[in-house]
Amino acid sequence: MLIQGQASSPRTAETVLQAHWRHLDRRQSGIKGLLLGATILSCGSVLAILGFLSYFALPIFSEGHLAEILSWEWRPFQGKFGILPMAVGSLSLAVTAMGVAYPLGLGICGFAHGLGPRCLKGPLMGLINFMTSIPTVIYGFVSVIFLVPLVRGAFPESTGYSWLTAALTLSLMILPTIVLLVHAQLQQVDARVRLASAALGFSPAQTLLWVMRPLAFRGLWAAAVLGFSRALGDTIIALMVAGNAPQVPNSLLDSIRTLTSHIALVVATDSTSQAYQSIFASGLILFGVSIAVNLTLRRLQSRAALPATGRHD
Amino acid sequence: MGPKKPVDLEPTVLVKSLHVGFAGREVLHNLNAKFNRGWLAVVLGRSGSGKTTFLRALNRLNECFPRSATRGSLKLKLQGEWRDIYRNAMPLPELRRRVGMVFQTPHLLPGSIADNLALPVKLVLGVPRRNIASRVEWALEEAHLWDEVKDRLNAPAHTLSGGQQQRLCLARLLALEPEILLLDEPTASLDFRAALKVEELLLSLKERYTIIAVSHSLSQARRLADEALIFRDGSVVQRLSREDLQAPDTLQALLEEIF
Amino acid sequence: MIKKITYLAQACSWLAVLTTVGMILLFLGFLGVRGFDTINPTLFFGNTPPWGAIIGRLPVWHGIWPACVGTVALVLLSSLLAIPLGLASGIYLAHYASGAWKRWFSLAVEVLAGIPSIVMGLFGFALILSLRKTVAPQANTCLLLSAGCLALLVLPYLILMTQTALEALPDELRQAGLSLGFTPWQNMVHVLLPVAGRGILSGVILAVGRAAEDTAVILLTGVVANSGLPSGILDKYEALPFHIFFLAAEARSDAELAQGFGAALILLILTAALFLGAYYLKSTFTKTWDQKNLSI
Numbered sequence: 001m002l003i004q005g006q007a008s009s010p011r012t013a014e015t016v017l018q019a020h021w022r023h024l025d026r027r028q029s030g031i032k033g034l035l036l037g038a039t040i041l042s043c044g045s046v047l048a049i050l051g052f053l054s055y056f057a058l059p060i061f062s063e064g065h066l067a068e069i070l071s072w073e074w075r076p077f078q079g080k081f082g083i084l085p086m087a088v089g090s091l092s093l094a095v096t097a098m099g100v101a102y103p104l105g106l107g108i109c110g111f112a113h114g115l116g117p118r119c120l121k122g123p124l125m126g127l128i129n130f131m132t133s134i135p136t137v138i139y140g141f142v143s144v145i146f147l148v149p150l151v152r153g154a155f156p157e158s159t160g161y162s163w164l165t166a167a168l169t170l171s172l173m174i175l176p177t178i179v180l181l182v183h184a185q186l187q188q189v190d191a192r193v194r195l196a197s198a199a200l201g202f203s204p205a206q207t208l209l210w211v212m213r214p215l216a217f218r219g220l221w222a223a224a225v226l227g228f229s230r231a232l233g234d235t236i237i238a239l240m241v242a243g244n245a246p247q248v249p250n251s252l253l254d255s256i257r258t259l260t261s262h263i264a265l266v267v268a269t270d271s272t273s274q275a276y277q278s279i280f281a282s283g284l285i286l287f288g289v290s291i292a293v294n295l296t297l298r299r300l301q302s303r304a305a306l307p308a309t310g311r312h313d
Numbered sequence: 314m315g316p317k318k319p320v321d322l323e324p325t326v327l328v329k330s331l332h333v334g335f336a337g338r339e340v341l342h343n344l345n346a347k348f349n350r351g352w353l354a355v356v357l358g359r360s361g362s363g364k365t366t367f368l369r370a371l372n373r374l375n376e377c378f379p380r381s382a383t384r385g386s387l388k389l390k391l392q393g394e395w396r397d398i399y400r401n402a403m404p405l406p407e408l409r410r411r412v413g414m415v416f417q418t419p420h421l422l423p424g425s426i427a428d429n430l431a432l433p434v435k436l437v438l439g440v441p442r443r444n445i446a447s448r449v450e451w452a453l454e455e456a457h458l459w460d461e462v463k464d465r466l467n468a469p470a471h472t473l474s475g476g477q478q479q480r481l482c483l484a485r486l487l488a489l490e491p492e493i494l495l496l497d498e499p500t501a502s503l504d505f506r507a508a509l510k511v512e513e514l515l516l517s518l519k520e521r522y523t524i525i526a527v528s529h530s531l532s533q534a535r536r537l538a539d540e541a542l543i544f545r546d547g548s549v550v551q552r553l554s555r556e557d558l559q560a561p562d563t564l565q566a567l568l569e570e571i572f
Numbered sequence: 573m574i575k576k577i578t579y580l581a582q583a584c585s586w587l588a589v590l591t592t593v594g595m596i597l598l599f600l601g602f603l604g605v606r607g608f609d610t611i612n613p614t615l616f617f618g619n620t621p622p623w624g625a626i627i628g629r630l631p632v633w634h635g636i637w638p639a640c641v642g643t644v645a646l647v648l649l650s651s652l653l654a655i656p657l658g659l660a661s662g663i664y665l666a667h668y669a670s671g672a673w674k675r676w677f678s679l680a681v682e683v684l685a686g687i688p689s690i691v692m693g694l695f696g697f698a699l700i701l702s703l704r705k706t707v708a709p710q711a712n713t714c715l716l717l718s719a720g721c722l723a724l725l726v727l728p729y730l731i732l733m734t735q736t737a738l739e740a741l742p743d744e745l746r747q748a749g750l751s752l753g754f755t756p757w758q759n760m761v762h763v764l765l766p767v768a769g770r771g772i773l774s775g776v777i778l779a780v781g782r783a784a785e786d787t788a789v790i791l792l793t794g795v796v797a798n799s800g801l802p803s804g805i806l807d808k809y810e811a812l813p814f815h816i817f818f819l820a821a822e823a824r825s826d827a828e829l830a831q832g833f834g835a836a837l838i839l840l841i842l843t844a845a846l847f848l849g850a851y852y853l854k855s856t857f858t859k860t861w862d863q864k865n866l867s868i
């Protein structure tokens with residue numbers, strides 16, 4: 001529309017037009033630049049986090065505290081800053097919570113995909129989806145008021161704030177993660193095999209157990225990995241109900257402390273530099289684990305290479 | 314079809330040794346062609362022979378796909394000036410406005426029938442709000458659609474029938490004052506009657522535009538074409554005039570070539 | 573044999589479902605029954621006259637009003653930081669990035685999504701420590717810091733939801749606009765974003781819910797038990813999740829415990845409402861597409 005107004009002399013019209021086009025081009029690259037800037041900022045924050053944690057954990061190496069941090073005793077007043085009990089605590093808690101949640105999760109997925117009546121699938125998955133929205137702190141709160149006294153009543157030698165209590169509560173929190181992941185994978189598989197296996201005369205339950213289960217193994221692994229990492233990363237439930245004693249537990253009724261709650265506790269109470277170093281070391285460990293989990297998940301996904309999705313016509 | 318016009322052809326599209334590839338695989342090889350204003354050229358060929366890719370080379374839409382590469386020279390005469398669109402380029406949006414394209418299936422914008430026309434007119438041409446309605450009406454008249462939709466301009470566009478949708482897409486193009494029209498099997502998804510309507514429309518438009526249409530049907534080509542280009546494996550293997558197309562023996566050869 | 577295994581599996585799945593549903597119902601029921609009666613003006617304002625408390629003239633001592641205000645402020649501030657950044661990055665990743673860069677950026681987003689929230693809090697804490705050592709010896713943990721760390725926490729969700737919603741759109745929609753001569757940005761603003769809007773909005777709401785419920789991040793970055801209303805973004809503040817956390821450990825009377833239940837119920841209602849809103853938007857997003865696809 002620009003052109004008609006300027007048509008008096010073709011050359012000047014052309015220059016005006018070129019200038020206008022350059023302006024448009026600049027605008028588009030300006031917008032692209034802004035978007036790129038935002039992306040770099042978002043993604044760069046990962047590096048910033050890693051950088052800060054490393055920077056504050058650095059003195060462990062330069063001052064030669066590594067052996068102290070990686071030892072089995074935490075007694076800050078006697079100069080003992082070992083975080084290994086917390087590492088064991090995190091691991092034990094995550095493993096036991098998974099031990100409860102994973103079978104439950106599989107059972108629920110099986111129920112929704114052929115083992116249970118079809119009409120209950122919708123409400124069940126709705127409930128599981130809803131569980132993702134329950135705040136963690138509320139799990140912790142109810143557990144403190146309800147489960148802790150229950151455990152204390154059942155095992156009088158325990159205070160109730162224990163590995164067991166935390167594991168049970170935590171399993172409820174990670175359950176939806178597991179269910180939703182496996183469910184998504186089963187749905188994909190289902191779409192592929194439903195007709196074929198129905199044509200062979202399998203019942204839905206049989207289809208699930210002998211046709212879909214082997215095909216869904218990636219989803220099963222992914223759910224295990226992600227559920228485990230969520231259990232490991234949780235702070236609040238462990239902090240509220242696990243008791244927080246820095247020790248290697250001997251029984252399910254012992255009190256334990258995780259790396260995550262260790263960080264929260266030290267920030268709230270201690271302020272010696274070595275105590276701080278120990279929490280940055282804990283932070284780095286957690287960061288490292290989350291990266292490892294991520295790469296594992298990526299591998300699982302990339303193996304599940306989907307058929308090409310491009311349409312050429 | 315009416316008597317043929319005295320030939321006073323004004324070339325508007327010149328393609329010289331065009332190569333297009335995706336992800337390292339070449340799809341068009343050393344393609345040469347020439348097209349004129351007031352002249353309807355039909356492209357024929359097996360599916361997968363590169364017809365769509367060729368059309369998309371003319372408005373640089375191949376660049377929307379990952380890892381496309383284009384070589385060669387492609388000159389268009391726009392506003393009376395020759396431009397090599399891959400070099401002395403105008404901005405892509407400007408190019409694409411002047412080289413309009415209709416796809417094999419109707420590609421609608423979200424929203425109502427009126428939205429489909431008004432949004433591009435407003436955004437691309439910058440037509441002021443008060444002139445938009447008349448422009449919409451004009452374009453719908455051009456596409457022989459006005460009488461069918463004038464009472465339901467605000468209905469969702471996807472409630473139209475397939476043929477109406479395709480003509481809506483054409484109207485949307487025409488509203489933007491293009492100079493070259495690229496039509497990629499515009500009637501492939503339509504029934505015979507709807508297809509005839511679109512054909513009729515194309516014939517009424519061809520005086521004023523350069524039209525390059527891909528067709529999936531030989532009989533359609535015979536009804537429409539001033540010239541036909543036969544594609545095979547990414548090159549033009551044959552060029553047929555209107556008379557050639559009507560001759561029964563070329564027809565036989567063509568049928569074997571294409572289908 | 574096969575029959576037996578099938579029956580066994582069915583029995584196990586019933587058991588799992590009944591256990592889980594039983595636990596959740598027990599859990600919600602417990603909270604509902606104990607919390608329901610506590611929801612009244614006293615829960616929010618203690619014995620301060622409500623109107624005075626709402627306009628901020630009178631301090632509230634025995635109510636959760638300051639914690640509610642703190643949480644709302646926190647959520648608003650972190651949304652303000654995270655939403656523009658998340659949308660822009662999601663758009664970039666969906667339609668502008670390509671090749672190796674896109675893979676690296678996506679990896680970074682996934683890593684960010686996997687970082688435990690306590691580590692995000694620790695990052696904020698480290699930020700303050702280093703500020704104190706360098707340019708600002710007075711720097712302290714505060715509302716702004718918490719909001720920043722929470723923004724980082726929800727950022728990857730926003731990015732992924734935006735990117736997924738945009739990439740789920742059919743290719744022809746994008747080509748339609750571009751072939752008409754829209755600039756890529758016009759196409760984004762006038763065609764793609766309006767269609768993907770519901771999907772993106774549901775992502776935004778979920779992110780808001782996460783920011784509202786997270787406790788670990790704010791624990792390390794400036795939340796306190798008794799500060800009253802926050803007087804500025806560089807101040808300490810109260811927040812609902814932390815208030816609940818605090819009462820679980822420190823409640824000294826039945827009244828305080830009851831307040832804990834009330835606060836928990838309020839927080840649950842808030843996050844559940846956000847969740848339901850997001851769920852609704854998302855289902856209508858998918859439905860509109862199905863409808864359109866049928867007719868095209």
Ligand SMILES: Nc1ncnc2c1ncn2[C@@H]1O[C@H](COP(=O)(O)OP(=O)(O)O)[C@@H](O)[C@H]1O
Binds near residue numbers: 340358360361362
């Ligand atoms: N975006 C793309 N990416 C990769 N290959 C493509 C793409 N578009 C088309 N092709 C390939 O180019 C060849 C020609 O396709 P096309 O131009 O669509 O043929 P036609 O329209 O004649 O059926 C086909 O082999 C197709 O696979």
Ligand SMILES: [Mg+2]
Binds near residue numbers: 364497
């Ligand atoms: Mg084609």
